[in-house]
Structures are given as structure tokens and as C-alpha cells.
Amino acid sequence: MRNMKELLNSAVQAIPPSGIRRFFDIAAEMEDAISLGVGEPDFVTPWHIRDEGIYSLEKGKTHYTSNAGLKELRTEICNYLNRRFSLRYDPLSQVVVTVGGSEAIDLFLRAVLEPGDEVLIPEPCFVCYRPITSLAGGVPVSIVTKAENEFRLTPDELKAAITPKTKVLVLPFPNNPTGAVMRKEHLDAIAEVLSGTDILVLADEIYAELTYGNEAHISIASIPEMYERTVLISGFSKAYAMTGWRLGYACGHPDLIAAMTKVHQFAIMSAPTLAQYAAIEALKNGDADIAMMREEYDRRRHTIVSGFNDMGLECFEPEGAFYAFPSIQSTGLNSNDFCEKLLYDKKVAVVPGTAFGESGEGFVRCSYAYSVQNIQEALNRIEAFVKHR
């Protein structure tokens, strides 16, 4: 066959493949392999939400919705954000329903970036911001967050990264893969740096409902000076265990949302109708489901973090999402070698920290979206692996 690579877009060709897949493709072929790798809830979508989706099909709700999404869903999204995070948005002009949070990230960056605009990306972080920035003609600029700062973005780190070309700051908290969160005082400090600039904020808050301890999640959009410049991106995947439904949303200034909706209407048309009806039910009656899943994740979080610390792999306490990010530097291995040897020696799959940016070197990501028994067995094997090094 003819080599078609020469016809590919150069920006696409320049994007490296995801570093996450490799180990799991190997693990999938291994008998008795245990994975702590999957970045999605192990819970099935609560039945009443699934039932509402089924009911929408029975009623023949199989047509497109309006481009921005069902008005009732947008209204419920606004009610929810107000109820949970004291955020006020107009459902008619400030919300667009998307195919997962990832589409919202893509829409936003495509809607605002000019060639050469810089996008500040705190790392380690979810893998999509860099490639989407590049595809939109922007320039990704990493800001390395540090374990000693509990992987939070500090104002000094932000200040040092800002240039005249900076257009967007990505704020991916609670964070995948570190589990770091930004509390009110940390966000205030970031807001102070941003005030007086025109830098927009992409607040990826898909894990907002999964924060632990006594303090609830706070959005940077709730800081009055940050409200207009922030586009809040979230969705149903993590909070309601609805990953396969592919439904997210973005909220923000009407001009930004209108531009994003313009891209969305030509690229996607509208998000899946079935999922939108199910999501209305989730927002109306799903608070107890979130609480139940959060409590369960919290127990697993304690189990996995204390397990790593007890075996000598220092693990900072993640306050959000469902990942632990232990340091493996004491083993003398780099992230990639650690994961590879662990997989072949003990049949446990975890993700090298470098899959989330070079700054993830020396760490591995372990999801605790698994049963306690699964986590315990994986910890036993990892401990045996570490002890024999």
C-alpha cells in the first residue's frame, strides 16, 4: 500500500502517541494481570439515570437537539452549578452542551487561539491540552507543578510563565494525575496575578464533585474578577459514572460560548439526545449517587495512600479525583522502567508519570477506581516488587 503519511497534516504528525495505552495493551494480554490504570469510574451509571435514557428512546426522542443542547438540560446545568458551587449562568446564552468535557476543551481553544498564542498548562496533567493547543495553532507552555507544593499551581510559577503572547491559562483542578486541588486561597493568589491581564482561563473542573475532606470544591469562576474571563468545563462522566454517554458542557461569557457553539454546530451538530435526557435526570435526582460514590472513593483513597506510604513509596495525599501519584524515586528506576518491570515481574499495570508531561518523571499514576480487594492485591504485589529491589 502507498505510504499515506506524507499527506498527513504536519501538526497531527508531530503529536506523539499517548503514553498510557502501551502498558495496558500488554496487560490486556496477560493472565492474572491487575490494573490500576483505568481513568474512569468502576461504577455503572445509576439505574434511575439509565432508565431515563431508555425511557427517552421509548418515547421516540431520537432527533437532534438544538445545537447548544436541550434547553431543559441547560437550565438544570445552571441550577446545579448555582446549587453546588454558587455560580450563576444564563441557560440561553452562557451554556453549550458538548460531547464530553474533551470536546468543550477543543471548542474553547479553537475558538480563542490565534497562531502563536501561548497556552499555559500546569503539568503533570491530563493528556489532551498540549495536542489540542497545537492543532488549534497555539503554543503549549508547560508550568511544572511540584510535589513540595502538593502539585498546586503557585502564583510565582504562573508569573514566571506569562509572556506578551500568553492567551490562556489551563486550570485542571482537581487534577488528573496528581489528585491535587486548588483551595480558595490558592485561587485568590492566581486571580491576583491574572488581574490586569487579558489572559483567559480554561477551568477544567470535570472532577469537581470528587474532592475529599471537609472543604468543597471551589471554582475560579466564583471569584468575581475571574468570572468573565473563565470558561468552566465540566461534564457527567466522573460525577455520575457516565463516561460512555459522552456528555459535557461549557459555561462562560456569552461571546465565548457563542463562538464555541459556532464551532460545535459545524463539527458535531449536537450532543447525543439520549444522553441529554439521561443527564437531566442525573442533575435533578443524582446528588445521593454522587455522595455514595465519593464516600466509596474516599475509603479506597485512604487504603491506597497509606499502602504506598507504608511500603516506602512516598505518596502525597490527593484531595481530589481518583488517582494516587506516588513517588518511585527511592527505587532508583525511572517511571517508565518501573512500570515496565512491575508489569512483567508482578503483573500490575500502572501508568508512568511521564505520560502526563516530563514533570511526571519519578512518579506513577495509580487509579483507585477499583474495588478495595483489587487495590489491596495490587498493593501487595507492588510491595513485593519494591522490597526485592
Next chain:
Amino acid sequence: MEHYDDKASVILELLHRDCRCSLEQIATMTNLPVDEVAGIIDALEKNHVILGYGARINWDEANGADAVTAYIELRVTPQRDLGYDRIAERIYQYPEVKAINLMSGSYDFGITVEGRNIREVAQFVSEHLAAMESVIGTATHFVLKRYKYDGVICAPPSKDERQVISL
């Protein structure tokens, strides 16, 4: 007291899900000292909140056709001064009776009875339950297939179907 209740209810939930969970595991999951967890469990046992520790067994799989379960609706005339409790006490003494509840609605007691076969259960109902002087009627329903028991679906769990994805 309220805080104690919160901790106790979480511990109860964990034990109900898996009573083989060790004190240390519970302590880790709840972020409580082991001694405190042990103390709470002791108190729950002493107060008869925890009645015992047992496995949830899918008897259909364990016994095949060697056991049957029946759900019996019992209508009774409550006894003067003693109401329903005296009747319940007489019924729950039988080892065949695995559960008994006072019900609202069209019958008074809902009773779960187990036996080796239908004849044995029928005999128990006719000779012991129906023959009691307070009993004015029974309706016996045999369990044909168990789908969910005490919050647990009896069918084997489906394997983890989450696929590899770049996140």
C-alpha cells in the same frame, strides 16, 4: 453522640459488605485509629446492633435442588395484652424459620422458611404454623429463583469491561 453514630454507621456498612474486613483495613478506610474501630465494634456487638457475622450464600448454587425456600404470609388474631409479639416469639423458635417480620397490609407476618424439599416446608406450615390457635390463614409462596439477595445480585459479576483509553 451524633459523631459516634456517623462513624458507627460507616463501620456497619463496611462490615455488612464484607465481614472478613480486618480491623486494620477498616481503620485505614475510615481514617480512624484501630483501637477506636475495635471499641465501636465492641459496643455495636454489646448493644445487639451487630447480631452476628456470616456470609451471604447463594443457596441455589450451594445446594442445587436440595433446599427450598418459602415465603409465607400469615394472618393472625393478636392476643389480648400481648399483641403480636407473643405469636412472633412462638414462631421464631422454630429452626425452620429464617426470618419473620410484622407487616402492614393484607397479612400480619411475613415469614421466610427453609426446608430440604417442598413436602418438608408444606408439612411445617400445615402442622406448626396453620395449627396455631391465633392463626386464621396462611399463603405459601415457594421461591423459584433468587436474583438478588440482601443487596447482592446473585449472578456472577460481569468482568471489568473498561477499555484502554488515553486518559
